[in-house]
Amino acid sequence: MDLTLSDIQTEIRKVARDYATRVIAPQARAIDEKEMFPKEILKGLGELGLLAVNVPEELGGSGAGVVSYGLAMQEIAAACASTAVTMAVTNMVGEVIATFGTEEQRTKYCPKLASAEYLAGAFALSEAGAGSDPGAMRTTARDDGDSWVIDGDKQWITSGAHAGVFVVWARTGDPATHKGTRGISCFLVEGGTPGLKVGRAEEKMGIRGSNTVPLVFEGLRVPKSALLGQLHGGFKVAMMALDGGRIGISCQAIGIARAALDESVQYAKDRKAFDKPIGEFQATQWKLADMKTELDAAHLLAMRAAYLKETNQTFSREASMAKLFATEAANRIVAHAVQIHGGYGYVRDFPAERHFRDAKVTTIYEGTSEVQRIVIARNVLGS
């Protein structure tokens, strides 16, 4: 793997870093405190091509590849983790439709996601009783002549109150013949479709400017053409989408951790104790050394997974390894950052407190650390 960035990768990172530091970072505290869904920022991301980085140009995307996407995600996450997760899910939805959609679906939805005409895309897989085990989902889609009728509930849906299009998974198979993961199909549902009810937004520990809602489908009717991919083939679509999504969340965690490290370095230079900057004490130096080492290891794992995906090689295990390590490392790094900041790490005047809260969810969503270990272990064991 060549670690030298191409011109396009360098450019995407520069564009993302500029927008993140100039526009997003100054608003990040307010986005968190006021639980503000960052609509204007998302429109800006759309204009810069950052909502569909790995979607082909002919569908309105940037066509810049997976490495570029990972780099952009790190930059946005370093400024605001809430904006980053909204961006991550929209990118994932655009890619799923670009990869598995019919020509009609691709040309209808991808440009709207890329340009932020739809403020966001949503990925409606999890249910109250089916998070780590989506094969246990209960939402159904019934074949009714020229349409499908969807009934059920979804939980933890990012951007659910704002999405223009939802990728929705539902059981289509006869339970007697299509058990577990085998009888699930995937559908595209437009925001505002009658029968789609959006529940009360969750009050979260972190990423408070992202929108997380439950959904209810009550006799929701979509045309036959709303089926995405093969009938009963939806579980594999979800798994393949999540493989890619896990690279995005690795990079979100890396961005959060990098911000926490940069701020800790600055604080260690500025803050004095016992008549010298605290960065001159080994107690601080060792923390900074561990933080930087873990951060770079996480980055390398994420870039390897991104490179494998971009070059059409198998990457499922590597994406899970990157997500497992980067998100767990990010939690260690933000904890060190709070400790280095002392009392100021525990209050909102410094961003360390927000990073600490934002980092936690990265070990939970798009597959918990425990799920990543299942994927990695099964792969290692060849089972």
Ligand code: COS
């Ligand atoms: N790519 C393509 N196909 C895959 C795949 C992947 N990464 N992972 C599994 N599959 C296929 C399998 O090959 C199998 O196909 P067949 O039915 O043809 O044999 C099918 O999917 C079922 O796979 P498996 O038996 O491994 O499924 P499990 O129910 O054991 O689930 C885990 C495996 C736990 C890895 C999966 O359920 C998972 O990732 N869970 C977490 C879900 C998640 O991330 N939720 C967060 C939602 S977004 S916030």
